[in-house]
Amino acid sequence: MIQTNEIILFQGDSITDAMRSRELTEPNNIKALGSGYANFVASQLLRDRSADNLKFYNRGNSGDRIVDLYARWKTDAISLKPDLISILIGVNDAWHEYMRQDGVDVERYETIYRLLLDYTQQQLPDVKLVLCEPFILLCGEVQESWLEDMARRRQVIRKLANEFDACLVTFQACLDKALEDAPPEYWSIDGVHLTAAGHRVLADCWLEAVLAS
Numbered sequence: 001m002i003q004t005n006e007i008i009l010f011q012g013d014s015i016t017d018a019m020r021s022r023e024l025t026e027p028n029n030i031k032a033l034g035s036g037y038a039n040f041v042a043s044q045l046l047r048d049r050s051a052d053n054l055k056f057y058n059r060g061n062s063g064d065r066i067v068d069l070y071a072r073w074k075t076d077a078i079s080l081k082p083d084l085i086s087i088l089i090g091v092n093d094a095w096h097e098y099m100r101q102d103g104v105d106v107e108r109y110e111t112i113y114r115l116l117l118d119y120t121q122q123q124l125p126d127v128k129l130v131l132c133e134p135f136i137l138l139c140g141e142v143q144e145s146w147l148e149d150m151a152r153r154r155q156v157i158r159k160l161a162n163e164f165d166a167c168l169v170t171f172q173a174c175l176d177k178a179l180e181d182a183p184p185e186y187w188s189i190d191g192v193h194l195t196a197a198g199h200r201v202l203a204d205c206w207l208e209a210v211l212a213s
Helices: 037-048 066-071 091-100 106-123 146-163 171-178 196-212
Strands: 007-012 055-058 084-088 128-132 167-169
Touching (some): 066 106, 091 146, 171 196
Parallel strands (some): 128 167
């Protein structure tokens, strides 16, 4: 799925952001890529394919819901003219509702996400899309009451991936598999944000799905 001389863009919320530098905007900069799965993916592919002139950007933004991502999409996605866009968004749409009644319900989440993908394909007709399922682990801030909501959002992502011929990355399933080896607290700080080991799980899951597509 990733060809020579391509630009790969990671988009999403704080899980993608992973404390990336806002001041450094050039591709493949270790600080600009953040400390999470986007960095792990980029560093592995840059090592394995050093002759391919790949360029990686991270424009994840902590706290984003789908409505926030849509609002900044032209600047932080379209203007970079990426060949591949990877998107992970959805947990804040639920979490913000539980925290301060400022979330985005599942139906509106699907509507706005579809608008974002429609607009992307209009502006970048050859772009390749990678849609990552949002996830949670039962520890920290996460309660069992979140499970059904997040499962519905993952159903939306599966539907949109099929509709837009996108590569689907099943982060929840990969993390659930990791729970066979260690408890949730090993992989996640609070049920949403991940430890270094958790980010490595995401990176491996992403690479397996994308490189096989």
